Amino acid sequence: MIMFDDIFVTLTFDLVAILIILGLCMTPKNPDEKNNPGTRIFMGMGICVIAGAVLDIISGSRLFGDNLFPIICLSTLGEITVIGFMFFLLLYTDYSFFRSRDHLRRHFAAYLAPFAFIAVIVIINAFAGILYTPVDDQVVTPTVLYYAVGIIEDLYLFIPAAYFLMCYVKYGNRKFFHPLSICIPILCGVVLSIVTPFSVQFLGFATGLAFLVFSRIDSWRFIDVKTGFYNRAYLEYVLKMIADKKGSFKGMIIADIEGDHIAFSRVLKEELPSGSEVVVPDKGRFVYLADSGNMTELDALASLIGLGAEEHDEDHPDKILFRDAVCSSFKDDEAIQAAIRTLKLRINSGSETGREQI
Amino acid sequence: MNYYGTASLIMDGTAVFILAGMLIYTSLYRRRGTIADKVFFALILADIIAAVSDGIVSVSDVFGISLGSALHPVIYSVFFLAIDAFSFLFCVYQMYRMKWEKGRISKMIPILCIPELILVILLFVCVFTGNLYNLYTGVITLGNISVSAYYFLSIAPMIICGVFTVCVSFKQSRQILIPISLLIIVHICLTVASVSNVTPLFLSIYLMFAHLLIMRDSFYGEAVG
Numbered sequence: 001m002i003m004f005d006d007i008f009v010t011l012t013f014d015l016v017a018i019l020i021i022l023g024l025c026m027t028p029k030n031p032d033e034k035n036n037p038g039t040r041i042f043m044g045m046g047i048c049v050i051a052g053a054v055l056d057i058i059s060g061s062r063l064f065g066d067n068l069f070p071i072i073c074l075s076t077l078g079e080i081t082v083i084g085f086m087f088f089l090l091l092y093t094d095y096s097f098f099r100s101r102d103h104l105r106r107h108f109a110a111y112l113a114p115f116a117f118i119a120v121i122v123i124i125n126a127f128a129g130i131l132y133t134p135v136d137d138q139v140v141t142p143t144v145l146y147y148a149v150g151i152i153e154d155l156y157l158f159i160p161a162a163y164f165l166m167c168y169v170k171y172g173n174r175k176f177f178h179p180l181s182i183c184i185p186i187l188c189g190v191v192l193s194i195v196t197p198f199s200v201q202f203l204g205f206a207t208g209l210a211f212l213v214f215s216r217i218d219s220w221r222f223i224d225v226k227t228g229f230y231n232r233a234y235l236e237y238v239l240k241m242i243a244d245k246k247g248s249f250k251g252m253i254i255a256d257i258e259g260d261h262i263a264f265s266r267v268l269k270e271e272l273p274s275g276s277e278v279v280v281p282d283k284g285r286f287v288y289l290a291d292s293g294n295m296t297e298l299d300a301l302a303s304l305i306g307l308g309a310e311e312h313d314e315d316h317p318d319k320i321l322f323r324d325a326v327c328s329s330f331k332d333d334e335a336i337q338a339a340i341r342t343l344k345l346r347i348n349s350g351s352e353t354g355r356e357q358i
Numbered sequence: 359m360n361y362y363g364t365a366s367l368i369m370d371g372t373a374v375f376i377l378a379g380m381l382i383y384t385s386l387y388r389r390r391g392t393i394a395d396k397v398f399f400a401l402i403l404a405d406i407i408a409a410v411s412d413g414i415v416s417v418s419d420v421f422g423i424s425l426g427s428a429l430h431p432v433i434y435s436v437f438f439l440a441i442d443a444f445s446f447l448f449c450v451y452q453m454y455r456m457k458w459e460k461g462r463i464s465k466m467i468p469i470l471c472i473p474e475l476i477l478v479i480l481l482f483v484c485v486f487t488g489n490l491y492n493l494y495t496g497v498i499t500l501g502n503i504s505v506s507a508y509y510f511l512s513i514a515p516m517i518i519c520g521v522f523t524v525c526v527s528f529k530q531s532r533q534i535l536i537p538i539s540l541l542i543i544v545h546i547c548l549t550v551a552s553v554s555n556v557t558p559l560f561l562s563i564y565l566m567f568a569h570l571l572i573m574r575d576s577f578y579g580e581a582v583g
Contacts, residue, residue, distance in 0.1 A: 009365040012548055016369075016559065019541050023567050181379055185372070192368060197361075200368055207372055210566060214383045217570060 006197040007060040013198060014053035017206035021046045024206075024213050037104065038095050038216070044088040045209055052081035053202040060199075076122045079153070085205055086156045087115040089186075092212070093163055100273070114152055121149050181211040227265035229278040232347070235287060238279070239340055242330060249277075250293030251329040252339065253302050254346060255286045257309070258321040264309060267320070271308040272301075281347040298327035363419030365554035370413035373562040377406050380562075380569055394454040401447045401565055408440035409558035416555070435481045444561055446474045451568075541567075 025046050055078045064070040090111045095104050189204015222234035230238075242249055257264050261283045268278055268286060279287040288305075290298060302325035309322040326346075328339035380402055388395050411433050418425050425433065449470050453463045545560040 006361060008551070009361055009554060012365065012554060012556065013368070015544055015548070016556070016563070019544060020563060020566075022540065023563070024570075185375060188371075196364060196368070198365065198368070203368075203372060207376060210376065211379055213570065214379060218383055 007062075010060050010199045011057055013200050013203040014056045017053045017202040018050050020203075020206040020210055021049050024209055037101060038092060041088050041092045041095060042209070042212065042216075045085055045092065045205075048081045048085040048088060049202050049205045049209065052078055052085070052205075055081065056199050056202065072125070076125065079122050080119050082201065083115050083118050083153060083156055087111060090159070090163065102273075114156055118149055118152055118156070121145065181215070182208045184208075185211070224280045226262055227280050229265060229268075229280045229286070231279070232281040235279040235281050235343075235347070238289065239343070242336060243340060245336075249289045249291065249330065251290040251295075251298050251327065252343070253288040253290065253298055253305070253325055253327050254343060255288070255302070255305055255325045256323040256346070257284055257286070258323060259319045261286075263312065264320045264322075267308045267312050268305065271305050285347060287343065293329040293331055295327060295329050298329065302327055360420050362554055363416045367413060367416040367420060369554055369556055369559040370409040370416060373409040373559040374406060374413070376559075376562045376566060377402050377409070380565060384569065392454075394451060397447055397451040397454060398565075398568070401444060401451060404440050404444040404447060405558055405561045405565060408437050408444065408561065411437040411440065412555050412558055438481055439478065441557060441561070442474050442477050446470055448564075 025043065055074055059071065059074045059078065091104065091108075094107060094111070095101075098104070185204045185207035187204070189201040189207070192198070192200040192204070222230050222237070224231040238249070261280070264286065265278075265280070268276075268288070272278065272288065277289040279289065281287060288301070290301075292298070305325065306322045309320045312320060326342060328335065328342065330336045330339060381399075384395075384398065384402075388399055414433055415425070415430075415437070417423065418430075450463070450467065453466060458466075541560065541563060545556065548554075548556045
């Protein structure tokens, strides 16, 4: 049995995309990631790809013959899934680079507005034909609004790509998020869908998501499994980045403690802003990497951590002795070198956490 | 337009992209130097060879470039050899991942080699004599037997891979059993439907899931240790 038909080829691509996404969604997750917004956004992207591919398969199955209305409805839903994917991708990019729920909340409306606009327009079109008017059973005439929506859709595709590039230039691969490996298959899928008679976009999206999962799981090797913070291997990586003046870190707090370091990690999670980057190079030492280099703010935060540890001692039997905290700002080359020297001196005497080798 | 060739080319391109990504992400694991890691690296290389050789044939089909009567069967043979090597390496890899005893693995390897060797001999006979079956049409003509060589050669390693993948997936994670089983069924259906050559892409997806499981295991291994 041989089927040389573009519909069957598209069906093959869509089936492969669905299988890839199913596999990725069912891949076991790190327990810390279950309530992570990044995981939920990823699931949103996966659902968009599966829904889009299923709609593509239904459209290609010629179930509705020449009846135009269900075909327009299916194409409407298909467009919503593609734009929905781009919307979730934008959210994921934001969260991957800034790791802040507050930042995501602040920009959510701006990300949602074009998606909502296009969704409303294409839904109205399905009933009122404002984008294209059917001339007969097969031919449709596009209206001016159709081109306007097309431009917004294209921008939705290219704005995340430009945003990826901008963040990549500014922050590098700081969050183990490799934008190019994700963007290339997505863009290739869209371009191939335009230049060939097949719909390859969902396979491209699925491949992009596969790379996203690769990079996410790759970051696990930099996590200290007992505290959920980053380990010493990550600190070495970050120190190199600070020395090269890359990334957004402007200061740090080195906190020395005695006692239960897992209990102290819980104190830090309560006291520090959500999405803060903390490294545990050894059991008695925590390094908070700050996005601010203001020494007054860093000192205030260090005092707050000390108070948190004292309050914890009053409520819990597992004692923590907060010894001291050193704050450093990376304002110039000299300050950076001094901060790195101080940190290296302190961590050289600790018992290491995490792993340098797998 | 040559639908089969174009679709195969896109599939092969996707497979190479995924495999190249896996090579980058597994560089740290290769440094660990265990046999399983080396075999996994060999699996990626075998699939890349299969995808590239199939890609060359697809390019010649799409753009109407003749590869010549000598080169065409050789490239096909390389493709079949690569997927044979893949199936054999996959079995070896799964045995190491399942932590079988070395003696048991040593006994199993010669048994697994037999079908692979038969296929290799068939390919060599074909390339050098051209008598056994026609690689252009993919039809074996031996006495009264007429079997499609393409199906014969591609289904044998696929079944071996599939059975082992299901067994190991079931042992390692029941969660991933559903997509893997679906993948195998769809792979067989698409190969029979002959829409395009999906084998290199499907092999890369098997490897992708195996890769995700390795990374997960490595993380939990650290937590327990």
